[in-house]
Amino acid sequence: MALSVEKWVGFGSAMAGFGLLWSRMPEHVHDEARYIISSLVPMLISYFNPYEQISIFEYGEERFRRNKMFDAVSTYLRSTCLDAASKLKAELGNRSRDDDPLISLDENQEVVDNFDGARIWWRLIPKSAKQRGPTVISFLPGDSNEQPRCYRLAFHKRHRKLVLDSYLPSVVRQWREVLTANRQRLLFTNYSREGKSYWIDVPYNPPATFNMIAMDHDKKAEIIEDLTAFREAKEYHSKVGKAWKRGYLLHGPPGTGKSTMIGAMANLLGYDVYDLDLTSIKDNAELRKLFLDTTDRSIIVIEDIDAIEVELTTNRKGGKEASEENNNNHQLVIELSDKNKDCGKVTLSGLLGFVDGLWSACGSERIFVFTTNHVDRLDPALTRRGRMDRHIEMSYCRFDAFKMLAKSYLDITEHSLFGEIGQLLNEVDTTPADVADNLMLRGSKRNCGEIDRLLDEMNGGPVDLMLRVKRRREADDCLAGLVENLKKAKMKSATPPMEDAKEE
Ligand SMILES: Nc1ncnc2c1ncn2[C@@H]1O[C@H](COP(=O)(O)OP(=O)(O)OP(=O)(O)O)[C@@H](O)[C@H]1O
Numbered sequence: 364m365a366l367s368v369e370k371w372v373g374f375g376s377a378m379a380g381f382g383l384l385w386s387r388m389p390e391h392v393h394d395e396a397r398y399i400i401s402s403l404v405p406m407l408i409s410y411f412n413p414y415e416q417i418s419i420f421e422y423g424e425e426r427f428r429r430n431k432m433f434d435a436v437s438t439y440l441r442s443t444c445l446d447a448a449s450k451l452k453a454e455l456g457n458r459s460r461d462d463d464p465l466i467s468l469d470e471n472q473e474v475v476d477n478f479d480g481a482r483i484w485w486r487l488i489p490k491s492a493k494q495r496g497p498t499v500i501s502f503l504p505g506d507s508n509e510q511p512r513c514y515r516l517a518f519h520k521r522h523r524k525l526v527l528d529s530y531l532p533s534v535v536r537q538w539r540e541v542l543t544a545n546r547q548r549l550l551f552t553n554y555s556r557e558g559k560s561y562w563i564d565v566p567y568n569p570p571a572t573f574n575m576i577a578m579d580h581d582k583k584a585e586i587i588e589d590l591t592a593f594r595e596a597k598e599y600h601s602k603v604g605k606a607w608k609r610g611y612l613l614h615g616p617p618g619t620g621k622s623t624m625i626g627a628m629a630n631l632l633g634y635d636v637y638d639l640d641l642t643s644i645k646d647n648a649e650l651r652k653l654f655l656d657t658t659d660r661s662i663i664v665i666e667d668i669d670a671i672e673v674e675l676t677t678n679r680k681g682g683k684e685a686s687e688e689n690n691n692n693h694q695l696v697i698e699l700s701d702k703n704k705d706c707g708k709v710t711l712s713g714l715l716g717f718v719d720g721l722w723s724a725c726g727s728e729r730i731f732v733f734t735t736n737h738v739d740r741l742d743p744a745l746t747r748r749g750r751m752d753r754h755i756e757m758s759y760c761r762f763d764a765f766k767m768l769a770k771s772y773l774d775i776t777e778h779s780l781f782g783e784i785g786q787l788l789n790e791v792d793t794t795p796a797d798v799a800d801n802l803m804l805r806g807s808k809r810n811c812g813e814i815d816r817l818l819d820e821m822n823g824g825p826v827d828l829m830l831r832v833k834r835r836r837e838a839d840d841c842l843a844g845l846v847e848n849l850k851k852a853k854m855k856s857a858t859p860p861m862e863d864a865k866e867e
């Protein structure tokens with residue numbers, strides 16, 4: 364049967380050539396005859412050729428955007444039609460969670476699928492293959508000779524409606540199901556090659572969860588509620604006519620858990636993370652391309668946006684004057700590297716276009732997170748209310764946050780030193796990162812509670828008891844060390860700067 368499809372496709376081409384010949388008939392052929400013959404040719408083609416084809420290209424024109432339908436077909440064929448294929452391909456991609464290679468159809472290998480009594484022939488046509496055949500419906504047409512790879516499916520024309528209305532939607536549906544079932548979260552970062560920007564991804568399993576984040580309890584509960592409400596709010600957004608996206612500005616001193624919070628957000632929502640490095644992007648057009656290449660259900664992160672602003676102030680075109688002028692019209696120009704000095708620029712307005720401008724409506728279920736150590740240094744255009752839906756301050760470690768860290772790191776909820784530590788934390792500004800560093804058990808990666816549990820499983824005994832006491836002592840040491848460091852920090856903050864300089 365496969366042969367007969369090919370035969371018909373060949374026949375179609377011959378007829379098409381025939382039609383072309385007729386269209387260039389000598390002038391003396393009567394116009395009327397010319398008209399009749401030219402309109403007869405397509406009818407003859409469709410009369411003789413009972414098959415139709417659909418091409419599904421890997422990329423659209425100029426490879427601007429990957430065609431998700433192509434991915435859907437790859438996944439679908441992998442799960443349903445590989446058994447009948449004799450030419451397969453094996454890859455070990457960085458998306459594979461384990462050592463299993465990813466098996467897929469090799470190029471030009473034909474497979475047959477059955478759907479509701481219809482037979483459908485699939486073939487992966489390699490790059491640069493020219494389109495041929497009588498009736499081609501292309502999802503992403505491109506007439507250049509350098510065509511990207513494409514899947515081509517052929518079917519009897521009486522099944523056209525079935526294929527378009529039921530079969531292809533079911534391919535997409537199955538693809539989504541497989542994606543959900545085998546979902547490996549990914550961390551993307553952008554890089555630039557020959558002036559073009561691309562995303563590269565690695566598997567992403569951030570260890571942090573909201574349970575581990577030390578911060579004000581109510582504030583944390585509010586953030587969790589906000590995120591979960593956002594995830595469920597598809598209908599609400601379409602009802603009020605708003606793009607389904609949300610912006611968070613995380614600000615606070617270094618080491619207060621901003622990056623950790625992004626990991627916890629990704630864990631909570633199950634989204635991929637796109638870590639956008641603005642400094643390697645040539646201009647707004649590249650930024651737009653990268654943005655369009657992000658997937659739905661993702662968190663787009665720009666870390667340390669204040670550092671980029673420092674670059675803005677030092678490198679901005681035209682020095683201070685230009686910078687002031689630029690500040691006024693929100694066209695801050697980021698000169699990204701010497702190489703791009705003359706032509707490359709990403710503007711703040713370009714960036715904001717994706718956050719809440721025209722382009723923000725492309726794609727849905729996206730969260731933007733900007734982090735900064737100096738919220739006061741940011742351009743007001745970026746921080747104004749409404750642009751970033753929530754401003755979250757990650758602050759120094761106080762007693763509540765400390766208790767969460769003590770629970771995570773040492774698995775203890777009370778200790779004789781807690782009172783003193785609480786007092787000191789009120790007087791000294793210290794970051795959760797510093798406190799966490801003090802609470803790390805040096806001898807073992809395991810916390811006391813976990814060790815206790817392991818020892819319990821071993822049924823106790825004098826050696827176990829000794830070990831248990833040893834671990835407890837380590838916890839005591841951690842807390843005593845923390846008290847000492849906090850006292851030192853307190854003394855340092857109390858010392859006048861002059862004295863400080865003398866000491867140094
Ligand atoms: N609020 C917190 N809760 C729990 N752990 C924290 C918290 N803040 C910091 N840490 C610990 O300190 C480490 C550094 O934190 P993180 O990288 O998230 O800080 P940051 O605010 O992003 O800092 P920077 O501004 O320098 O990027 C983390 O690995 C985490 O273990």
Ligand SMILES: [Mg+2]
Pocket residue numbers: 621622623666734
């Ligand atoms: Mg960080």
